[in-house]
Amino acid sequence: MHRVSIKDVAREAGVSASTVSYVLNNTPTETISGETRTRVMAAVRKLGYVPNLNARSLSSRRSNLIGVLIPQTEPGREFMFSNPFYGELLSAVEYTARQRGYHLLLSGTQEDQSYLSIARNRGVDGIIIVGTYPGENLTELKRMDVPVVLVDSYVRDEDFHIIGIEDREGARMAVRYLIGKGHRRIGFISGSIRENGVNMKRYQGYCDALQEAGLPLEKGAVYSGTVDYEYGLRAAEEYVRRGKAQSAVFLTADVLSMGFVKGLRQMGLGVPDDVSLVSFDDVYLANMACPSLTTVHQDIREKGRKAVEVVLEAAADREKRHTEWILPLRLVERDSVREWREGE
Amino acid sequence: MHRVSIKDVAREAGVSASTVSYVLNNTPTETISGETRTRVMAAVRKLGYVPNLNARSLSSRRSNLIGVLIPQTEPGREFMFSNPFYGELLSAVEYTARQRGYHLLLSGTQEDQSYLSIARNRGVDGIIIVGTYPGENLTELKRMDVPVVLVDSYVRDEDFHIIGIEDREGARMAVRYLIGKGHRRIGFISGSIRENGVNMKRYQGYCDALQEAGLPLEKGAVYSGTVDYEYGLRAAEEYVRRGKAQSAVFLTADVLSMGFVKGLRQMGLGVPDDVSLVSFDDVYLANMACPSLTTVHQDIREKGRKAVEVVLEAAADREKRHTEWILPLRLVERDSVREWREGE
DNA sequence: TCCGGGAACTGAAACGTTTAAGTGAACAGG
DNA sequence: CCTGTTCACTTAAACGTTTCAGTTCCCGGA
Numbered sequence: 133m134h135r136v137s138i139k140d141v142a143r144e145a146g147v148s149a150s151t152v153s154y155v156l157n158n159t160p161t162e163t164i165s166g167e168t169r170t171r172v173m174a175a176v177r178k179l180g181y182v183p184n185l186n187a188r189s190l191s192s193r194r195s196n197l198i199g200v201l202i203p204q205t206e207p208g209r210e211f212m213f214s215n216p217f218y219g220e221l222l223s224a225v226e227y228t229a230r231q232r233g234y235h236l237l238l239s240g241t242q243e244d245q246s247y248l249s250i251a252r253n254r255g256v257d258g259i260i261i262v263g264t265y266p267g268e269n270l271t272e273l274k275r276m277d278v279p280v281v282l283v284d285s286y287v288r289d290e291d292f293h294i295i296g297i298e299d300r301e302g303a304r305m306a307v308r309y310l311i312g313k314g315h316r317r318i319g320f321i322s323g324s325i326r327e328n329g330v331n332m333k334r335y336q337g338y339c340d341a342l343q344e345a346g347l348p349l350e351k352g353a354v355y356s357g358t359v360d361y362e363y364g365l366r367a368a369e370e371y372v373r374r375g376k377a378q379s380a381v382f383l384t385a386d387v388l389s390m391g392f393v394k395g396l397r398q399m400g401l402g403v404p405d406d407v408s409l410v411s412f413d414d415v416y417l418a419n420m421a422c423p424s425l426t427t428v429h430q431d432i433r434e435k436g437r438k439a440v441e442v443v444l445e446a447a448a449d450r451e452k453r454h455t456e457w458i459l460p461l462r463l464v465e466r467d468s469v470r471e472w473r474e475g476e
Numbered sequence: 477m478h479r480v481s482i483k484d485v486a487r488e489a490g491v492s493a494s495t496v497s498y499v500l501n502n503t504p505t506e507t508i509s510g511e512t513r514t515r516v517m518a519a520v521r522k523l524g525y526v527p528n529l530n531a532r533s534l535s536s537r538r539s540n541l542i543g544v545l546i547p548q549t550e551p552g553r554e555f556m557f558s559n560p561f562y563g564e565l566l567s568a569v570e571y572t573a574r575q576r577g578y579h580l581l582l583s584g585t586q587e588d589q590s591y592l593s594i595a596r597n598r599g600v601d602g603i604i605i606v607g608t609y610p611g612e613n614l615t616e617l618k619r620m621d622v623p624v625v626l627v628d629s630y631v632r633d634e635d636f637h638i639i640g641i642e643d644r645e646g647a648r649m650a651v652r653y654l655i656g657k658g659h660r661r662i663g664f665i666s667g668s669i670r671e672n673g674v675n676m677k678r679y680q681g682y683c684d685a686l687q688e689a690g691l692p693l694e695k696g697a698v699y700s701g702t703v704d705y706e707y708g709l710r711a712a713e714e715y716v717r718r719g720k721a722q723s724a725v726f727l728t729a730d731v732l733s734m735g736f737v738k739g740l741r742q743m744g745l746g747v748p749d750d751v752s753l754v755s756f757d758d759v760y761l762a763n764m765a766c767p768s769l770t771t772v773h774q775d776i777r778e779k780g781r782k783a784v785e786v787v788l789e790a791a792a793d794r795e796k797r798h799t800e801w802i803l804p805l806r807l808v809e810r811d812s813v814r815e816w817r818e819g820e
Numbered sequence: 821t822c823c824g825g826g827a828a829c830t831g832a833a834a835c836g837t838t839t840a841a842g843t844g845a846a847c848a849g850g
Numbered sequence: 851c852c853t854g855t856t857c858a859c860t861t862a863a864a865c866g867t868t869t870c871a872g873t874t875c876c877c878g879g880a
């Protein structure tokens with residue numbers, strides 16, 4: 133079965149292949165007569181022709197393809213979306229890209245290199261990398277001269293575009309809120325706190341808030357593991373084992389909260405009656421949870437949309453090496469915090 | 477900046493381009509000497525060469541790309557993953573594909589045609605379509621002579637591969653379970669019940685179970701809308717408005733349950749105290765919910781894995797026009813159902 | 821009548837691979 | 851010494867576009 137190509141259309145319409153190409157890419161209208169144009173389009177329709185995008189990419193060096201790299205949080209674990217945040221972000225990215233006539237080349241990533249060399253040679257027009265990557269790949273990335281947008285990464289580099297949020301400020305906002313509700317001893321639960329990582333930033337915000345309220349920083353109030361439901365469960369156990377010293381907790385992701393709440397419940401404790409908590413992200417889950425979560429809201433759709441816009445702008449104008457977009461945060465009050473009275 | 481091509485490697489290694497190609501695709505080892513092989517590999521490494529996959533696809537008519545089409549449930553709504561089921565499925569698909577050396581070309585779909593003509597011309601090696609599509613596209617799909625796997629679709633066609641579950645049987649299992657717990661009046665909440673659709677199948681299962689227990693089918697016990705959290709909320713309101721006639725409810729998706737539970741709670745009703753419910757899918761959310769959901773479990777990872785395997789097998793052997801895989805279901809008992817005593 | 825110039829195309833090279841077919845050297849068998 | 855095989859490559863033709871550089875043709879102006 134012969135796939136119909138541009139030549140078939142040309143023959144059918146009685147013109148050359150290049151004319152067909154010009155019509156299809158509607159080059160400035162003056163150079164092709166209306167009559168030819170309609171004849172070509174008729175042939176296209178009649179034969180059911182659709183261009184071969186591989187050939188187009190090869191020839192034009194544009195692919196209308198955006199590479200998207202999403203972290204696979206644990207090696208060997210299928211569910212890269214163990215945190216629904218990624219699903220929502222991806223969804224927003226896909227939607228925006230599709231509106232603009234782009235498709236997504238999706239790859240999960242463990243912390244291996246392979247994904248890079250692959251993603252690059254599809255000839256993608258740009259790459260959106262979500263999350264945090266070790267620095268050694270970056271030089272490789274630079275070599276390929278393709279616009280790169282780093283979403284939620286701690287890396288700062290003059291050759292990459294950045295989309296992020298005020299992690300530190302957001303965390304401070306959350307903890308300050310708890311303090312405003314009367315809490316004096318506040319825990320911190322997060323993924324692994326690595327130098328310059330997102331969790332580190334949020335930890336700093338946590339410290340900031342305590343400090344400005346003159347509250348002590350307790351070593352035993354900090355829990356650090358992985359960002360998923362299971363760790364939330366474990367953190368709850370640990371919290372009880374350590375003696376339930378804090379009346380409130382700040383968690384760096386909503387999924388963590390989901391696990392934490394569940395873990396507490398299994399041990400007979402309730403939120404917010406026994407422990408208050410505020411978390412981070414405001415994934416749609418946060419509102420579904422019970423209690424619904426008071427959380428630092430970030431606009432995930434906007435983040436995804438922005439990522440696509442930035443990558444496409446940079447693709448159109450390769451002079452743009454570096455832009456930085458820090459999206460605003462706000463606290464959403466729901467039902468996971470209660471007031472704490474002095475001496476309770 | 478010149479992208480290094482196979483010719484550069486050839487020059488560097490002092491061989492022809494085709495030799496390089498043969499080495500890279502490691503054709504049967506006898507035909508290339510070990511010495512040449514190492515020299516080529518050295519050149520590849522030295523120059524940092526990586527093949528251009530577009531060119532490769534164009535020439536070899538294989539792309540190592542799988543097209544994945546995920547329904548965007550509502551037009552204009554970014555979150556195609558409003559049902560986390562899709563995220564989990566996609567994740568499993570991506571993981572399996574990556575293991576096999578394939579990448580994913582992702583596109584959301586409204587019920588328009590455009591996505592098809594696009595997906596096809598990337599020269600994907602196969603297409604995985606999730607959910608249900610109107611029939612008119614199918615003839616178009618057939619024309620493109622590419623293996624197609626339909627996941628959770630009602631369409632049966634000798635030219636497509638099918639992966640699904642026993643929807644009807646699963647629903648029956650769920651409702652039978654409720655009956656076993658003593659419930660006599662049981663509601664049904666689902667997305668729109670269209671001819672031959674998944675929801676129709678589950679509705680039939682619901683009817684089966686009632687019938688075999690000699691229970692009447694009540695018109696007012698059926699709620700049909702869209703498969704998302706919001707409709708779950710609205711269904712709860714409607715349930716109360718109609719007089720809370722049923723002591724238990726079967727919902728066709730976990731997200732629906734999430735909304736329903738929340739909606740009830742807002743009106744002062746509790747699950748399972750006032751209403752029992754069992755739902756469908758066993759998305760990871762189902763276990764996080766409170767109460768955790770008794771639900772019909774389907775193995776989403778397995779579904780995704782199978783989809784990739786089938787599509788790749790079919791790509792390797794174009795004689796395989798049609799296979800059908802119906803994955804098993806089982807009921808997972810959690811905390812959303814309580815026993816109902818006669819005359820309560 | 822000739823010339824210049826624009827409109828409306830066409831020709832052909834290029835994009836970077838794969839792969840069928842071809843080539844030459846080495847070598848074994850007779 | 852000739853012939854046939856095998857080994858280890860190389861040649862060149864695709865694959866289906868885009869796009870630069872022509873080429874025709876026609877028309878208006880001098």
